Amino acid sequence: MATTEKSTPNVDAIALLKADHRTVEGLFAKYEAATTRAQKRTLATQICTELTIHTWLEEDIFYQACKGVVDAALHDEAHVEHDAAKLMIAEIARDSGEDRFHDAKVMVLKEEIAHHVGEEESAGVGLFAQAKKGGLDLAELGARMAEEKKRLTADYKVNGLPMPDATPLVATSIGQLAPA
Numbered sequence: 001m002a003t004t005e006k007s008t009p010n011v012d013a014i015a016l017l018k019a020d021h022r023t024v025e026g027l028f029a030k031y032e033a034a035t036t037r038a039q040k041r042t043l044a045t046q047i048c049t050e051l052t053i054h055t056w057l058e059e060d061i062f063y064q065a066c067k068g069v070v071d072a073a074l075h076d077e078a079h080v081e082h083d084a085a086k087l088m089i090a091e092i093a094r095d096s097g098e099d100r101f102h103d104a105k106v107m108v109l110k111e112e113i114a115h116h117v118g119e120e121e122s123a124g125v126g127l128f129a130q131a132k133k134g135g136l137d138l139a140e141l142g143a144r145m146a147e148e149k150k151r152l153t154a155d156y157k158v159n160g161l162p163m164p165d166a167t168p169l170v171a172t173s174i175g176q177l178a179p180a
């Protein structure tokens with residue numbers, strides 16, 4: 001198997017995506033253990049950044065390659081789960097950590113992501129397993145995603161995260177007006 005050692009090491013696409021999953025799981029665990037608002041704010045920003053990059057890599061590169069290769073319903077579900085996660089990411093990224101629902105939002109995002117990751121990684125039947133069985137060029141996809149990840153990481157550092165035009169979520173907006 002050829003390697004492109006100069007700037008892009010040979011990266012298996014599924015290994016790259018699974019490594020991202022483990023990184024985010026670690027950040028959620030740190031968030032749960034954090035004791036100060038500042039620590040939580042920093043971790044929430046890292047979670048939002050990691051997930052924004054990861055969902056983009058999947059949607060723009062990996063899921064595109066999966067079209068027609070994996071089960072169509074599972075593919076659609078993965079996209080919709082990403083969209084749901086983006087709304088929660090935007091809610092978390094927009095608030096300064098003062099919102100009394102901040103912890104709840106991060107925990108709901110954690111649960112959404114755990115469910116989604118389960119569907120991607122499920123042995124034998126998940127999206128990744130189907131992609132592998134379908135014969136995708138995982139080395140080529142991995143190299144492209146590694147490059148795109150570098151680019152996005154640098155871009156978001158300078159320009160901040162892109163935010164969808166989400167209207168505030170109703171329950172938590174009402175909740176903010178009510179006494180804690």
Ligand SMILES: [Fe+2]
Nearest residue numbers: 058078116120
């Ligand atoms: Fe995903």
Ligand SMILES: [Fe+2]
Nearest residue numbers: 017058117120
């Ligand atoms: Fe993923």
